[in-house]
Amino acid sequence: MQFGRVVGTVWATQKDAKLENLKFLLVEELDARNESRDAFTVAIDAVGAGPGETVLFATGSAARQTIQTDGRPADAVIMAIVDSWDLDGDVVFRKDAEGD
C-alpha cells in the first residue's frame, strides 16, 4: 500500500455497469515523509474518505477485495484513512495535527 491525499473527484456517467454507485477519487501519492511524489492515481473509495484526507490505497487485484469493489473493474482502492504513522521513531503524520 502507499500513502495518498484525496485531492479531487472524478465524474463519469458512461461506464461499465459494474462501476455504478462507486466513487472515484483523485489521490495524490505521498512518500513516507508525507511529501508529494507528484504522481496521481484514480482510486475507488471504500471507506468514505473526504477531500484533503490522508489515506492508504492498494493497487492491482487487491483493489477488488473490499466489500464495495468485489468483482469490479478497478485497479486501485482507498481501503483505510490514516490516523498516524512514524518513521524511525519520529511521528511523520498525525491526523489531528493537520489543520491545527
Place this chain on the structure above:
Amino acid sequence: MQFGRVVGTVWATQKDAKLENLKFLLVEELDARNESRDAFTVAIDAVGAGPGETVLFATGSAARQTIQTDGRPADAVIMAIVDSWDLDGDVVFRKDAEGD
C-alpha cells in the same frame, strides 16, 4: 485507474480466439493536470469510447472484470468515459468545455 485520451485504433486479424469482437484502442496517458505523459497503452474498449475522448483505464487483472473482457487475455481496459474531474478545488477537465 489512470486518465487517458483515445488517440488511435489497433487492427489485428490474427489473435487469440478469446479476443474476437473486442476493439483495441490506443490510449495516450494523461496526468492529473490533463497533460500528456508521453506514454501509451493499448486497451480494450468496454464503454464505446470514440477518438479524442478522455477516459479512465484500468490495468492488470481489473481489465478482465468488465462484461466484455471477462476471461480474455487483456491487461488494460477502458472502463469509463470521463465527464470531469477537479484537483485541489479547480476543475481540470470538463467534457463539454473541450472542442467548444
Place this chain on the structure above:
Amino acid sequence: MQFGRVVGTVWATQKDAKLENLKFLLVEELDARNESRDAFTVAIDAVGAGPGETVLFATGSAARQTIQTDGRPADAVIMAIVDSWDLDGDVVFRKDAEGD
C-alpha cells in the same frame, strides 16, 4: 497491452512441467510511434508469431488467459499479430508496408 517486435527465441529444456510445448519469444518493446523502447520481454507465443513480426503482448495474469497458456507460470504472452495502427489520424504501422 504494448506493441513489440519478435527479435529472437529463447531455448530452455529444464523448466517447470507446465511449460512444456510452449514457445518463448524475445520481444523488443515498441512505443506508439513504432520506435524501440530499448526494453525487452520474454513472452509465450499464443498466435504463431514469426521473427520480425509486430505483435501485441499482454503482461501479468492476462498472460494466462489464452488457450495455450491457461494455468501456466507465465507473465507475458503474445496474443495478437498487429495488422496496423494509427495515431492522431496517421497510420503509424501497416503490416504490408514493412519490407516492401
Place this chain on the structure above:
Amino acid sequence: MQFGRVVGTVWATQKDAKLENLKFLLVEELDARNESRDAFTVAIDAVGAGPGETVLFATGSAARQTIQTDGRPADAVIMAIVDSWDLDGDVVFRKDAEGD
C-alpha cells in the same frame, strides 16, 4: 520478493472491515547490497516482524496468500524475516551481526 527493513507503524481506525486486526508496517526497501533504495511500502505483517528487522516482502496478489491476509484488500505483505543472504559468495547480511 524484495528486501526491506521495518522502519515504522501505520495506524488507521477507519478501514475496510476485512482489514481489522492486521498490522500495517512501514518498510524501507533495500537493495541486494543491503542499502536503502529510498523507497517505502506499507505492508501487512504476517510473521510478527519488529522495528528494525530485515524482512522479505511480496507485492501484488501474493500479498493475499498468507493465512492472515487471505482475501484482504492488501497489496504488500511481509512473509519472512531474513536470517542472512549472500551475493556472489560474500555474506551481505546476517541477522546476528547487526546490532553487535
Place this chain on the structure above:
Amino acid sequence: MQFGRVVGTVWATQKDAKLENLKFLLVEELDARNESRDAFTVAIDAVGAGPGETVLFATGSAARQTIQTDGRPADAVIMAIVDSWDLDGDVVFRKDAEGD
C-alpha cells in the same frame, strides 16, 4: 519473463507456514544482451537452479502457477533454466559457452 543469473541464496527460518521447504534465490536481472541491469529480485526456485546459472523468472501471480509454488505468498519464481537465446539472428547466450 525476464532473464536473470542466480547470484545468492536467502535464508529465513521465521516465515509464513506456506513457505516451508521452498528455496529463495537472489537473482540478478539481465537484459536481452546478457548484461546486468543492476537490479535484483528474490525468487522461489522451481527448477533446481544452481549458483551462476542463467534462468528465466516470472513475476506477479504467475509465480504461484508452478507445482512447488501453488497458493504460496510468492511474487517471483524461477521457472526455467536457459539453454540459449538469440537476438536479431545472433546467439547472445549459450549455456555450454559459459565457463569454457
